[in-house]
Amino acid sequence: MPMTPLNVTHPFLDADGDKLREECGIFGAINAADASAATALGLHALQHRGQEAAGIVSWDGKEFFVRRGLGHVAENFSSPEAIAELPGHMAAGHVRYSTTGGSGLRNVQPLYADLASGGFAVAHNGNISNAMMLRADLVGKGSIFQSTSDTEVIIHLVATSRYPTIADRLVDALRLVEGAYALIVMTPEGMIACRDPLGIRPLVMGRMGESILFASETVAFDVVGAEVIREVEPGELVLVDFSGEIRSVRPFGNPSPRPCIFEHVYFSRPDSVFAGRSVYEARKAIGAQLALEAPCEADLVVPVPDSGVPAAIGFAQQSGIPFELGIIRSHYVGRTFIQPSDGARHSSVKRKHNANRSLVEGKRIVLIDDSIVRGTTSLKIVEMMREAGAAEVHFRVASPPTAHSCFYGVDTPERSKLLAARMELEPMRQFIKADSLAFISIDGLYRAVGHEGRDAVRPQFCDACFTGDYPTSLTDLAQTEQKSAELPFADPKAA
Amino acid sequence: MPMTPLNVTHPFLDADGDKLREECGIFGAINAADASAATALGLHALQHRGQEAAGIVSWDGKEFFVRRGLGHVAENFSSPEAIAELPGHMAAGHVRYSTTGGSGLRNVQPLYADLASGGFAVAHNGNISNAMMLRADLVGKGSIFQSTSDTEVIIHLVATSRYPTIADRLVDALRLVEGAYALIVMTPEGMIACRDPLGIRPLVMGRMGESILFASETVAFDVVGAEVIREVEPGELVLVDFSGEIRSVRPFGNPSPRPCIFEHVYFSRPDSVFAGRSVYEARKAIGAQLALEAPCEADLVVPVPDSGVPAAIGFAQQSGIPFELGIIRSHYVGRTFIQPSDGARHSSVKRKHNANRSLVEGKRIVLIDDSIVRGTTSLKIVEMMREAGAAEVHFRVASPPTAHSCFYGVDTPERSKLLAARMELEPMRQFIKADSLAFISIDGLYRAVGHEGRDAVRPQFCDACFTGDYPTSLTDLAQTEQKSAELPFADPKAA
């Protein structure tokens, strides 16, 4: 295999699905009798945050143990043998969406290193926006990188820090880092969970008897029977040792939090609680708000399954139009099939979604989807409804137009491929061939998730994908852009 | 591996899920430019009918080609290389639920044999209820079996028939066979599709340009862009040759059809049309009928996902109680995980289903499920609702009590494990700990699927799992029972 080039910051992966994708989920447990079994279950509940690889590291009081694999958690961590390889009362794990090419397992987290202070393992959700610059500095001084992951920068910064304690070395490292991170760190002294100063990526803390747990979403606690304590706060480090003592440190002052609002729109599971609010209720409220902002005459409210379902229920309840399954989703998807050459049109969408023809025929329908990214899937779904005989197809979107790339750990198409970056509302409607098209307003979205609207001075969330208002500087991108002025759509800040 | 014992008839497999399971789906295409690619897509759309193994056989005018694999269709047949191994304009395939132990691939269909007349491939959905008796006869005369599949009996009967044409030999073989079968047969002369005289298992016929297709369900035609022609009728053989000529033969007279009513309840996909009726509409009608027969006061109608959703929508629309997702289903299930020993109760159900606690807390809920088999899952779901704070939990079931095993190709627990075979309604309610429990009546079910009620003299469907009224004799079972009088619940006929 080729030595893969560095791919630490640039988010322009070619997504073959037509969704933004959360790139990671993390989970940790300390002082737990079966730390790695709990971690495996917790990761399984976070599987929607990353399906391509999973890893767990455990510590048994003397040694660290590691196991990583491509594929789902269940394929790698469901057997007694796998769990037996991960003994001890402390463990942390990671699921990730993408592994770049063949370099495969090297980039699967948690990353691990032998430092002078002992073993050091880290699981990271997010993206460091000055990783390329930091890496070049470290390599220049003699550091040798094992992976192409931005996360490894943090480890080398810790390894070369001159502070005496591991906690101080971690803070020293994080002061140099810019971007989004929720981290779970393990050392021979215990577990450290922390979130970047703006809290862009989520991290919650739970308890099960004596054990302390950390996870990207509360649903991971449900599956292991634990209770939620609270969120790890933006800019906070929570340190838990093996005596059970818990300390909280806030070395970065008190910036205003900016958690990612797309967790409410799409990333989190509906049965999670995020930023103090039930995600299911938030999505229903978005659907209801959408029905108020953009009502329409129709016979059926049809969700694009599965992510559009809660918003569709909210829309149906607000509007009084019946909620019906006009599109049936197959649970057996995944790979691209060879297409027969004759006559089979659009079957790649059909494999996943099939029109419920008997229901749809002759009806006016309102389709509800969570977002429009490239628009290609939306077009195919509208066409599928029309082929099934729908009289009218109205499209309502449970988020504002997605017009900007994310640089904080979400897999986004490059900006030139985002439909909303390329055209205004009416051309979008024509592109997807709907009879009408409406998005929720940005203020409507903030209202649906519990605020009075967006605070333009101090926005309560990171909503850069809608507004282009990036809450941190983007050092690596700036350098890349200087080199590649030919990119048709310069993305942030200056715009 | 041990030479596996014969397992042709007895349906008492230990199902680790708590559902009846359709054991097979079949698909065939003739005079199609890309017969095997179409077959792969068609099988993929039938994946819900069998997830453990898949196989395709093709014919290129000179040779037969075969490829079989354990696992899903997508894992075995999505690549260009796999399809390239299956050239030709005729192909047929099979997905199956269970493979008995290690003998694995030998039992994966379509089965194939070199007969004196040339190659012969067969894909079979159903179960032959006198296979053990026929097999003993054949072995006594010198036939050597390759698999433990009941389907192989049909091949040996064809091989040893003394009729001159392959069609006559097949009819000769089927006259000796008792039970349920939908078959797709391939020979160097063309394709033969047929259904047992009662039409217990489904089979439909479609067209895409010049190509003629057969499939277990209409949804398989949607995915390849084909149109439905009609059902293959009970007792009918449809013969298609390479000139495109289609002949229909009905060698078994005109018995009254008895298709399996459980296709409407659970087996078929909601976007299929079965026995002339949309399955989605049938399920909604069942839910509405259930709301009429067994109404209750409640705040929310909650489906047990995903199979309970259409009936729940019907129940909600009929009753006026809001439809809500009180249970969130994970799409990442599959294997059994090691359980942490401390504190994690019921997590095997929780991995699959999680209570939407914020929604359910303090509410009176009506749970809608398609059926109750052993009752163990129903109990866990009721308990999960109560732990999430539900004030009352009412359970409504979209089918009559399942009190008898199926011997026609459906994987059923042995009768002594069926909750409805063990107890009356009130003990069942106590067992699952619901505040109330109701099943749809058998006549209600028939009305929901479009009849005026069950015709007691000539029932319109096979409903043996509810009524114990088996439409064929069960030769092998009778012999087995003579040998094993100790079985606590003697199943059919005599009862």
Add this chain to the structure above:
Amino acid sequence: MPMTPLNVTHPFLDADGDKLREECGIFGAINAADASAATALGLHALQHRGQEAAGIVSWDGKEFFVRRGLGHVAENFSSPEAIAELPGHMAAGHVRYSTTGGSGLRNVQPLYADLASGGFAVAHNGNISNAMMLRADLVGKGSIFQSTSDTEVIIHLVATSRYPTIADRLVDALRLVEGAYALIVMTPEGMIACRDPLGIRPLVMGRMGESILFASETVAFDVVGAEVIREVEPGELVLVDFSGEIRSVRPFGNPSPRPCIFEHVYFSRPDSVFAGRSVYEARKAIGAQLALEAPCEADLVVPVPDSGVPAAIGFAQQSGIPFELGIIRSHYVGRTFIQPSDGARHSSVKRKHNANRSLVEGKRIVLIDDSIVRGTTSLKIVEMMREAGAAEVHFRVASPPTAHSCFYGVDTPERSKLLAARMELEPMRQFIKADSLAFISIDGLYRAVGHEGRDAVRPQFCDACFTGDYPTSLTDLAQTEQKSAELPFADPKAA
């Protein structure tokens, strides 16, 4: 994969090595505490008789167990787990050289079938020369074949025989069979070992305490610590039951034996005893005879390793010329490597054999090899010696010219590719570029293995590869030849 065509008789496989290859070794043990462990070890000692696949079947008094694998015995049968899958006091196994294409494991022996009389397993060394004709008959009557192996014909003949006992049915079957076979058969009543009436392929009988063993060569008894009893005689069936009773049956009269003389030349291991004589001593005697028949002036006797070594020692001792390792053989061969395009000549031979340049330079050498098949390897070895600086290269061959194909279970190139079928002695010498070339005479060979010469009326061995004198009729070949008169070299009979 394609349904592989029948390949029961035709020996014209394309051998990538330049040797005749024995196609099988067989081993069986009955009344042995660890029958399958002993069989694994015994097969391992017979590994030189077939490296591509191995299988063992055992019987534990109630059931048969089977395990087969591609590759070496050690890869498939060395672990406790593998042996634990094969319980019981009776086992038999098989190693084979070739598996035809993808149909792979189906053809790996022992073959097994459930007959009306119970299980029936058979391991076969040899080749049935009327298998195609018998198979066509059987299929015409309704038999369905599982493999493309000629051995399966025997099983179907047994299955359809109308005699009452299994021994009678086996004799009934063998009466119809023509060609070469050493068989080890297992039934629930015990083990049957037998050899064709001419005893073309070898089979010996041994004892270890209570256990009776059968093997292709005596070396297999050495490795398990057993002692040799005697050969199974040509045309003899030896029946051993679980009480330890041994019966001998000779249903085919008393034809003169014709064991394969190539076992002495090349197939058997030098530490085996074949036809009453040490193979090592026989080979040394061949070398000595060759030194008498074709002496030459030289500085060194150099064996082509490893098979030429004993004859070279014999030649050196007889001639007084020193024995030296002028060619070093690598033990790590196997696959074909990509060749660098520049400058690397003949490296495929060099990977296996390398000239010992310091020794050879400036010397006159006598090369000793066991046989010449196509001549291509001989040419490369002569060239290698010259490149290493040899002053003269004389080639002496420890067998007569190989001018005819074998149809009795030995993998031979088709006749048109045999060097000795294409040209006389002097052109052969020119082809391989040797300074002189000589083969042992046919009478010299017979003398070296203990006779006074070849008995032209009743030859003591099968030597058809040298003489074209085939001791049985070759039914299938005759039919094939009628169909393919275009084959440039018609092989036997007419000659």
Add this chain to the structure above:
Amino acid sequence: MPMTPLNVTHPFLDADGDKLREECGIFGAINAADASAATALGLHALQHRGQEAAGIVSWDGKEFFVRRGLGHVAENFSSPEAIAELPGHMAAGHVRYSTTGGSGLRNVQPLYADLASGGFAVAHNGNISNAMMLRADLVGKGSIFQSTSDTEVIIHLVATSRYPTIADRLVDALRLVEGAYALIVMTPEGMIACRDPLGIRPLVMGRMGESILFASETVAFDVVGAEVIREVEPGELVLVDFSGEIRSVRPFGNPSPRPCIFEHVYFSRPDSVFAGRSVYEARKAIGAQLALEAPCEADLVVPVPDSGVPAAIGFAQQSGIPFELGIIRSHYVGRTFIQPSDGARHSSVKRKHNANRSLVEGKRIVLIDDSIVRGTTSLKIVEMMREAGAAEVHFRVASPPTAHSCFYGVDTPERSKLLAARMELEPMRQFIKADSLAFISIDGLYRAVGHEGRDAVRPQFCDACFTGDYPTSLTDLAQTEQKSAELPFADPKAA
């Protein structure tokens, strides 16, 4: 898997064979059209130096490519696909004997790192005897190690060196290193081959047209058709760039060379030339010297195959006693088999070596082996000869008693398991149950390889395994010994 502990220096692996084992072979090619194909072939010819893992790194002018695998070269590098993954005109590879536990592929060489100066790959044969100390220093300053290999120390020393050019940085690193090394290094500027100041491990330089090659033994050049230029000299760095320029640097002054004398005894292939002398001739000379030093009356000279063969030929020619194959070696060994419990004695040796009973019976034999390590195999072979009926068994060893461990890259049992470290000559004879036993003298060995005897002041070879005279300090071992005074046999220096 556990994080494997550092295992850089201690050689006390438990060898299941009873031989010293060379741990590595290396090969490199620059300015070669098919560099990686040539490297694959070259490594294949060096396979005897390491069978457990192999790796190749190539450079195509822009990028480095790497492929590593467990097992033989042929299993990993024989296919066109494998070679196609390794494009370019420069490549280097490595075969190794042992991979420590599960960490497997991480330790397979060539190791690779991205340095500030660009990619850096290194293949190393030998062992660094202060690696643990150097590693602790590096980790303390922030270096993060990826493997447990001592070789990685060299890379980090290069990465953190402050010299400007890569050649200077490498010299700077090697000045800190103590022990044995032959290295092939690749950088974007070209290839560097070097040998430690004493030249303990071998390295030769060759040419094939424009290409320059390096290899552990000359036999690797034979297989690719290249010619030998000369040895890389002890303490020399040879630098080859892409213009074809070759520079030689000698930064370590001129210490007396001490190449490993065991290369002549056992490690090198007999067709290699080492230290200016044919290995085959050296071994024959050792056998002849042994016949002079320790003659005996006998009927046969029997080599323990295969390594004893050249010395046995030398012994036979000197003594006039016939050379015969009294032991037949199987080419199919490898794994340990389950042993049948009844009656099978010593079969693990018998699987590999079998007595040629017909030859040995009643004879007085001289057994010739290259060395005695633990003595357990020697005992079994003597017993095997006696069981086969030998009248007398005399044992002659082609090296002096092996009484000390090697710390320079050879896998040796710990000293307490070396037979010659535990007892004098007569007890050794009794232990192996021979009628007589003799080893060649140390001076006799030096004479056989071309010297007048061992120069006690400035020994011409490293012979520490015989004499305990280690030519370098052993820093890590000294530290380990301070910690573990309980080891029964303290090894070097102080003794």
